[in-house]
Amino acid sequence: MNLRFHRQTILPNYGEAAQQKLLNSKVLVIGAGGLGCPCLQYLVSSGIGLIGIVDGDIIDISNLQRQILFTTNDIGKNKAVTAKEKLKDIHPSTEINSFSFFLDGKNAKEIISKYDVVIDCTDNFNTRYLINDVCVELSKPLIFGANYQFEGQVAVFKMDDAKINLRDIFPTPPKQAMRCEEAGAMGAVLGILGSVQALETIKLITEQQDYLYNEMLYLNVIKYETIKIKISKKLSDMRSPMLGNTIIDLNVEEFIEKINNPLVQLIDVRNETELPKVDFNCTQIPLPTLKENIHLLNKEKEIVLFCHAGIRSLEAAERLQDEFDFQQVSHLKGGIVKYFSMK
Amino acid sequence: MDNKIKIKLFGNLSELANTQEIWIDFKTTFFELRDELFLQFPLLVNKEFVFAINQKITHENVIINQNAEIALLPPFSGG
Numbered sequence: 001m002n003l004r005f006h007r008q009t010i011l012p013n014y015g016e017a018a019q020q021k022l023l024n025s026k027v028l029v030i031g032a033g034g035l036g037c038p039c040l041q042y043l044v045s046s047g048i049g050l051i052g053i054v055d056g057d058i059i060d061i062s063n064l065q066r067q068i069l070f071t072t073n074d075i076g077k078n079k080a081v082t083a084k085e086k087l088k089d090i091h092p093s094t095e096i097n098s099f100s101f102f103l104d105g106k107n108a109k110e111i112i113s114k115y116d117v118v119i120d121c122t123d124n125f126n127t128r129y130l131i132n133d134v135c136v137e138l139s140k141p142l143i144f145g146a147n148y149q150f151e152g153q154v155a156v157f158k159m160d161d162a163k164i165n166l167r168d169i170f171p172t173p174p175k176q177a178m179r180c181e182e183a184g185a186m187g188a189v190l191g192i193l194g195s196v197q198a199l200e201t202i203k204l205i206t207e208q209q210d211y212l213y214n215e216m217l218y219l220n221v222i223k224y225e226t227i228k229i230k231i232s233k234k235l236s237d238m239r240s241p242m243l244g245n246t247i248i249d250l251n252v253e254e255f256i257e258k259i260n261n262p263l264v265q266l267i268d269v270r271n272e273t274e275l276p277k278v279d280f281n282c283t284q285i286p287l288p289t290l291k292e293n294i295h296l297l298n299k300e301k302e303i304v305l306f307c308h309a310g311i312r313s314l315e316a317a318e319r320l321q322d323e324f325d326f327q328q329v330s331h332l333k334g335g336i337v338k339y340f341s342m343k
Numbered sequence: 344m345d346n347k348i349k350i351k352l353f354g355n356l357s358e359l360a361n362t363q364e365i366w367i368d369f370k371t372t373f374f375e376l377r378d379e380l381f382l383q384f385p386l387l388v389n390k391e392f393v394f395a396i397n398q399k400i401t402h403e404n405v406i407i408n409q410n411a412e413i414a415l416l417p418p419f420s421g422g
Contacts, residue, residue: 119420125420148419149354151354152419168400168418169418170418183355190421220363223363225396229395263406300375302404
C-alpha cells in the first residue's frame, strides 16, 4: 500500500486501481495563471504521472494575488518554468515538462498529441478556440474552465462519439468578454474553479461514473448558485440567434423529427407534377411561385423546406431569409430522394 | 407573479440589467419569449449569450412551460 495516496485510495470508488490510472496518466495544463496554479498543485499531489505546463507569460507583481504558486522573488520569471520548479518537490515521481512559450497554431498539435487529457486554464478566446479545435481533431478530452468576477464555468468535453465541444455552445470566439485587467479577479474564486478542473480531470482519468460529461457548470459564488447545462450537438452550421441568420442543413434523421412537429411548417418547393409524392403533410409552394405565395408561410413557425435533391430548397431558404426576413429556416440536404433512400 | 416568467442572468448580463433575475410576460414559445425579452430589455439585444431552457442550451423554437427555468449564459474567458 502506498501511504502517500492512502487517504484518496480509501475513498469510495477510488482505490489502488484508480490510483494506478492516475500514476499512468499524462495531463497537459495550458496556462499557469489563476486557474492553472491551483489546478496544477492538486494534479501533482494526486499522483498524475506526467504533467505538461504551457505558458509563455512572465510573472508580474499584479499576478501574485491569485497565481498562488508564485512569490515576490519570482517576478520577471517565466510562469511555466517557475511552476515546474515549485511543483517538483510535491511528488518527485511526477514528471513535469514545461513549455516556456505560448500555444499557437504551429505548435499546438504536436504538444497536445503527447497527452491524454488537456486542461484549458488560459485567459483568452483565441487560445481557447485553438485548444478546442485541436482537441476535437485529435479526440483529446478537454477540461474547460473560465472565470468572470465572482462566477465561473467548468465543462468537460470528452470528445467521444459526437465530439461535443465549445463550438456547440458558442460557435465562434466571442468578442465582448472582458479580460481580468478590466473585470477584476479574486484569487480564491479562481482557486475554486481550478480545483474543480483538477477534480474533473481526476474523475475522468479514474473513470468515475459522475462527472461533468458534456455539461457546463455555471457557478456564482456570491450566492452559491449553480446551474448545470447539458450541451448537445449543434446542428451543422446553425448559429446562435444572436449571431445572425444561417440556413440549417438537415440530414434525413433530423428532417424526420420535423415531420408532425406543430412548431414546424414543412414546405415542398417542387412543382405539383414531380414525383415521388410524399407520405406526410406539407404545403406545396413551387420555387417560381414563392413570392406570390409568401402569405402561406407562417413566420411564427420554423420553416423546413425540401425539394428533389436539395438545390432548390437551399435557394428558397436563402430567399426567405434575405428577401422576406424569415429567421428560422432549414432545408433537407440531399432532398426527398435522400429521404426515400434512407427511410 | 401572474403570467410572468423569471429569467436568470449570469456574468456581465446581470451587471447590465443591474439584477440577477428579471421577470417578463410569459409567452408559450421560445421565439415569442425571446422577442418579449428584447422588447422589455433592449440593452440585451446584440449581447453575446445563449439561452438555457430547463438546463439545456436551446437554439430552436420550443414550447415553454410557465415553470420553465430560463437562464441567459454569456461566455467567460478569464483564467
